[in-house]
Amino acid sequence: MAEYNFQEIEKKWQAYWCDQKVYEVSNQSDKPKYYIMDMFPYPSGAGLHVGHPLGYIASDIVARFKRLKGYNVLHPMGFDSFGLPAEQYAIQTGQHPALTTEQNINRYKEQLKALGFSYDWSREVRTSDPKFYKWTQWIFKLIYNSWYDNKQDKARHIDDLIEILEKEGNQNIDAACDVDTPIISADEWNSYSEKEQQLFLLKYRLTYQAETTVNWCPALGTVLSNDEVKDGFSERGGHPVVKKKMPQWSMRITAYADRLLSGLDKIDWPEPIKEMQRNWIGKSFGAEVDFDVEGSEEKIRVFTTRIDTIFGVSFMVLAPESELAIKLTTNDQKKEVEAYVEAAKNRSERERMSDTKHVSGVFTGSYAIHPFSGEKIPVYIADYVLAGYGTGAVMAVPSGDQRDFDFAKKFDLPIPVINDAQKLTETEADPTKEGKIINSDFLNGLSPEEAMERGIQEVEKLGIGVRKVNYKLRDAIFGRQRYWGEPIPVYYEDGIPKLVPDEELPLDLPQVDEYLPTEDGDPPLGRAKDWNYNGHPYELSTMPGWAGSSWYFFRYMDTDNEEEFCSKEAMKYWQDVDFYLGGSEHATGHLLYSRFWTKFLYDMGIIEVDEYAKKLINQGMIQGRSNFAYRVNGENKYVSKGLKNQHQTTPIHVDVNIVKDDVLDIEAFKKSRPDAADAEFILEDGKYICGWEVEKMSKSKFNVVNPDELVDKYGADTLRMYEMFLGPIEQSKPWNTNGIEGVYKFLRKFWSLFHNGDTFSVTEDEPTKDELKVLHGTIKKIAEDAERLSLNTSVSTFMIAVNELSSLKCNKRSILEPMTIILSPFAPHIAEELWHLLGHETSVVDASYPAFEEKYLVEDSIEYPVSVNGKMRAKISFSADASKEEIEAGALANETIQKWMDGKDPRKVIVVPKKIVNIVV
Numbered sequence: 001m002a003e004y005n006f007q008e009i010e011k012k013w014q015a016y017w018c019d020q021k022v023y024e025v026s027n028q029s030d031k032p033k034y035y036i037m038d039m040f041p042y043p044s045g046a047g048l049h050v051g052h053p054l055g056y057i058a059s060d061i062v063a064r065f066k067r068l069k070g071y072n073v074l075h076p077m078g079f080d081s082f083g084l085p086a087e088q089y090a091i092q093t094g095q096h097p098a099l100t101t102e103q104n105i106n107r108y109k110e111q112l113k114a115l116g117f118s119y120d121w122s123r124e125v126r127t128s129d130p131k132f133y134k135w136t137q138w139i140f141k142l143i144y145n146s147w148y149d150n151k152q153d154k155a156r157h158i159d160d161l162i163e164i165l166e167k168e169g170n171q172n173i174d175a176a177c178d179v180d181t182p183i184i185s186a187d188e189w190n191s192y193s194e195k196e197q198q199l200f201l202l203k204y205r206l207t208y209q210a211e212t213t214v215n216w217c218p219a220l221g222t223v224l225s226n227d228e229v230k231d232g233f234s235e236r237g238g239h240p241v242v243k244k245k246m247p248q249w250s251m252r253i254t255a256y257a258d259r260l261l262s263g264l265d266k267i268d269w270p271e272p273i274k275e276m277q278r279n280w281i282g283k284s285f286g287a288e289v290d291f292d293v294e295g296s297e298e299k300i301r302v303f304t305t306r307i308d309t310i311f312g313v314s315f316m317v318l319a320p321e322s323e324l325a326i327k328l329t330t331n332d333q334k335k336e337v338e339a340y341v342e343a344a345k346n347r348s349e350r351e352r353m354s355d356t357k358h359v360s361g362v363f364t365g366s367y368a369i370h371p372f373s374g375e376k377i378p379v380y381i382a383d384y385v386l387a388g389y390g391t392g393a394v395m396a397v398p399s400g401d402q403r404d405f406d407f408a409k410k411f412d413l414p415i416p417v418i419n420d421a422q423k424l425t426e427t428e429a430d431p432t433k434e435g436k437i438i439n440s441d442f443l444n445g446l447s448p449e450e451a452m453e454r455g456i457q458e459v460e461k462l463g464i465g466v467r468k469v470n471y472k473l474r475d476a477i478f479g480r481q482r483y484w485g486e487p488i489p490v491y492y493e494d495g496i497p498k499l500v501p502d503e504e505l506p507l508d509l510p511q512v513d514e515y516l517p518t519e520d521g522d523p524p525l526g527r528a529k530d531w532n533y534n535g536h537p538y539e540l541s542t543m544p545g546w547a548g549s550s551w552y553f554f555r556y557m558d559t560d561n562e563e564e565f566c567s568k569e570a571m572k573y574w575q576d577v578d579f580y581l582g583g584s585e586h587a588t589g590h591l592l593y594s595r596f597w598t599k600f601l602y603d604m605g606i607i608e609v610d611e612y613a614k615k616l617i618n619q620g621m622i623q624g625r626s627n628f629a630y631r632v633n634g635e636n637k638y639v640s641k642g643l644k645n646q647h648q649t650t651p652i653h654v655d656v657n658i659v660k661d662d663v664l665d666i667e668a669f670k671k672s673r674p675d676a677a678d679a680e681f682i683l684e685d686g687k688y689i690c691g692w693e694v695e696k697m698s699k700s701k702f703n704v705v706n707p708d709e710l711v712d713k714y715g716a717d718t719l720r721m722y723e724m725f726l727g728p729i730e731q732s733k734p735w736n737t738n739g740i741e742g743v744y745k746f747l748r749k750f751w752s753l754f755h756n757g758d759t760f761s762v763t764e765d766e767p768t769k770d771e772l773k774v775l776h777g778t779i780k781k782i783a784e785d786a787e788r789l790s791l792n793t794s795v796s797t798f799m800i801a802v803n804e805l806s807s808l809k810c811n812k813r814s815i816l817e818p819m820t821i822i823l824s825p826f827a828p829h830i831a832e833e834l835w836h837l838l839g840h841e842t843s844v845v846d847a848s849y850p851a852f853e854e855k856y857l858v859e860d861s862i863e864y865p866v867s868v869n870g871k872m873r874a875k876i877s878f879s880a881d882a883s884k885e886e887i888e889a890g891a892l893a894n895e896t897i898q899k900w901m902d903g904k905d906p907r908k909v910i911v912v913p914k915k916i917v918n919i920v921v
Contacts, residue, residue, distance in 0.1 A: 039582025127548030282472025330365030485542030624703030
């Protein structure tokens, strides 16, 4: 038989696809469009391991399937190529991040191309390419020059706001703005200097500068997002992170909070992702209430969703970052408070919210005055209250909140509740139980909902509070004190930020001597020489990593356009992403920010959709399957798994690449560990059997499997199908190379259907009924699987079909040609080779998916199990269209059945069509 030489075949067709530009797609077509996209990767120096291609393989199968079904398919790929790792490497080595990034991208592209993906590489984007980030800077300028009109519920150009201010001031403006924005008249606005006007507009702009509490990492010299901080340390490098106030660029994503919430209802995204975004936005309805402070002009404003619990308040709590924390601290408490506030800075918000067992706090020495009872209420500082949510202060109701209850217990504070007689008492309460905490004529006897509404009305009437909708969502900090990022297109004139003109874009990254902050503490861009705009200094911060990833999917539509973000024609044709595939870890980062930018661009009339991806699928993680050798404690001796219980042993991670079917290559192991070179190995049945367990795939566990090695050994088609075979795409699953041989054998078996010995042998003979049944069953099942992304069952279907066709000794063109088309999305290289051997001159990707015909699956006859008195006694075949009467008569006439009836007449005959016959005698 002609050999299935996958190495030769795969290189041949990868070159052909590239040379013939098979996967390049036009923005103009009479075909329906289908836009399928992967989350573009960050190109790390380690390259891909077998877990990375999982989603790429699935999306490629769907892309190829849709093309066969007659769609004009856009399937692009690019690189999220700004990032902290490249900058850290640059700091360590002095090498420019662009060089290492380029090397890493080339490595990734080599690996991706080796897997035969149908990417249109002519549309490749890189966020670090000035031709790309020119438009990221352009969008930044657009956002800066906009404000959010709550009345129209959309963003508008800042010129519209200026026109209103000139005519009538801001008395009638309902907009997203800073909380301290003053009300001014038109005369006041028109009397302002240019500097005063620009400073005032910053209170409305969707991108603005303000003093912001940030996660500052001194060792990295940069601000980190909440996602980059864990337990008070940077995720990268494990350096301490502290809270620090500094001038910072932010984006007013909070203006879009409601639209980001409601938009979730119209997109087909996984419910866990939607729920994470809902929780992150955190919309809640309630009231803000002011508490006076004894002996102070200050007031403590709290936000509460249960104003009806105000009579259960026994203490107040301020966030450590709150400005009131220091203001309300008495002299005798100052030292203790300052120490506590400093310690709280080192704990991340995530840690503070999730650590319910840690109860800590400190008394300020001040007392608030209850607005209804007039009682004095002690004011504490505690890190379970966050400055970023509500007002940074809470009225503590220990009988209604677990953390308030725990705090009250620790500091021996009152826990007031209502007893059955509705009299205020002081006793321990169970905050897990719903209880009324009402002791007032205006709240008595009302349901919680009624009491809430009545309570709001009462505080508004007294002038001590207002109705309020609150959000957990905070404005997104946009600046980063790093080098390797998009320069912010801003310069400063007389301290006022001004935008670099469009014709000067892109504002390129300058050369610097080092990638560290300056001696004065400025970001690395402060090292650039003569870097200014007509003598005015440029902004020294760069954009965060999420800037480019918030819009890249639109650039894929029109990557070569140097005059526009994306042409109207391309935008009108592609509109949005039909199918997006990527990781769930980006739920409240990229996947939220990208929706925000999309809605903004929609408001500006630049795009035609306000949600960029109709459908999202999160692929599961491929976990590592670690192998272990068992070293006898205190000896240079290793025992096989089955013998380890006879000794005291320590499991040692073994490189999975020197293990096959859990059998260790002892010589390779000795070479990999110098301390094992002279070790003794105790075997079982002549083999050293390793133990195993499922862990995260990582270098430290020696369980990383390089796809390059598997492609070299088995071929890309085998690897593609095997990764799908491991299980449903959305589920995490362990990698186990042990099963890959089965897929490799399947492909060789498929190849052999087309060959007789060394000769390619496909006949023009008419297919049999059984062969047509196999073909059309496969056509139907694979199409259904591709539509619902059940690709693991597709691989099983192919295996069954090929086994049946092999048994039928089928080598007929009318069967094998459509089978080749069906297989091509999964195993494109072998399919392309066989397609051309069948005599075709164009690529198999230009074929049409075979039409399914139901008639070939209709059975001519049906085999019925026939029971006598409930026990199956025979199987009898009847025509598929036989009537109940014909089936009954045939069953009673059968010799075997007559024998079991023993000459008795049937009392009842039950015929279940196409299922069973049961005779009762």
